[in-house]
Amino acid sequence: MGDLFIWLASFFILIALLVLVVYQLMCLADLEFDYINPYDSSSRINKVVLPEFITEGVLCVFFLITGHWFMSLLCVPYLYYNVRLYTQRQHLVDVTEIFNQLHWEKKQRLFKLAYLIFLLFLSIFWFFLYFFSSSRHSLHAVDCSHRCSHRATLPPSHHDIPMAQFIINMNASMPQSQKFIIHILDSTHLFVQPNMAEMIRSAIAEFRDQNSYEKPA
Template identity: 80%
Template sequence: MGDLFAWLLFFFVLIALLAIVVYQLMCLADLEFDYINPYDSASRINKTVMPEFITQGILSVLYLISGHWFMSLLSVPYLYYNVRLYTRRQHLIDVTEIFNLLNWEKKQRLFKLGYLIFLLFLSLFWMIWSALEEDEHDF
């Protein structure tokens, strides 16, 4: 039963990460279509960057602690990319350069979104697998 709850927790953490990345993409789309000014868009995105990084780090640690090595290995590239951005101080969007980097920022977040959706489907698969396995042992 504990394994099922672990997968359920992973699922909800991944949903939270997806929500953060989609919010960032919406802010960038609003900026692109001139619904919002660059300062507001950059400040909204920058407020969500650190929670995204921390949530991804917590997810990777949870995978390690619970012994799900395969999922832990799959989450390492995303975690490495976030750590690399943070150590190079490239994790925040500069208001003065936001229009020059708009396409790059959108591509970066779309790639993150695709990667998170892939992890979400794998997590969903393993959650169903563990539920069926526990149901099989009950009989």
């Protein structure tokens, strides 16, 4: 179950990264079609560059500390590229050069977008793989429980409706942790916990002794 939460968390982190990159591409597209001026476009992009870098670093470290080495290694090239841009002071868009570098700025963000989509599909794949795997194990456990319960047989009197009702009432009077009826098939057939069969037989025998009538001699 823990892995499901890990992949779910990585999914939302990747969605956040995609939103940041798409936002930058939209700003560049608006500039290309003269919807906004270079200063506004540069300012908007530069505001989300560092959050993008930090979020990518968090994702890489997140995969690392949760033991998902393969996904962490896949994040390293993206992280390395961001770190290199930051250390060389090339991570921010220059308002005076944005028109000359417009094609390159769009190109690098499109590569980032494709890379993030690839990571997102991998995360979705692993999420559903773990989800169906855990669901299959749960169903197997339930199936085993029912198979075991089939071995528990009621006394011969289980065909008697009053006896079945007596067992149901006895089950209802017990604490939740001690209830033994798994499923009521009909008015005379019950599935019970196998370890409770002897106790049920004893209770029915005692009930019969207390309510039996012997004709006087």
